[in-house]
Amino acid sequence: MGSMIRNSYQSYHEEQLEALLMVAEHLGPQGSGVRRELGDMTAGYVSFRSEVDNFLSENFSDICNDKCYRSNLSACCSREGIITFFADVAINLLVSGPGDIAALRAVLEKENRGVKCVYLGNNGCLWRLKPVVCEMFLCDTARNKVFGRKPALMNNWTALKKKEKSFTWPDRPVLFDKIESYFRAAGFSSSLMYMHNSPGLLRVKKRATIRDA
Secondary structure (H helix, E strand, C coil): CHHHHHHHHHHHHHHHHHHHHHHHHHHCCCCCHHHHHHHHHHHHHHHHHHHHHHHHHHHCHHHHHHHHHCCCCCCCCECCCCCCCHHHHHHHHHCCCHHHHHHHHHHHCCCCCCCECCCEECCEECCCCCCHHHHCCCCHHHHHHHHHHCCCHHHHHHHHHHHHHHHHCCCCCCHHHHHHHHHHHCCCCCCCCHHHHCHHHHHHHHHHHHHHC
16 A cells, blocks of 8 residues: 555656656747747736736735645645646746746655655646646635625635636636647647646537637
């Protein structure tokens, strides 16, 4: 059983590191044509993420940081439990500096001996633009405390969740699928390309194609 667990952890690290390295390789140096092209492609999404970050910082930072993360109560950032899409990796590296990328590579190249996510450092997440699944998750405690106190904020959050799907849910042409296709056309393949690998998401795409035909 112990070796099975270690193999599972190693597999997680390997697929994360593989995706990071292939994106870094393709992006090339700062100011490259690939970077400019992908930067233009993802500008709307980066703006959306800034909108989400402002909303969460204004309304949830005290609960999520002080009462959850710093008290070590969080089960959200569990060990090897964070789902990352290939597009998450690509967009994060686009907005990251060499030092940020080196830090991610360093933690993926060694065994995670802690109980938390490999990406969770002393000051929070090591990603400059964290995976969308992480960013858009609110635990029941946080939701009840904030939305119970200010019910109107629930409408804002619902609107943000709907906007998220316009980038990530492939019942129409969406950015996350587009990014995977872009890298696949360049000859790359990754287990994190869920838009092309996940049976569930492939069914969503197929239904959308039939519907629009």
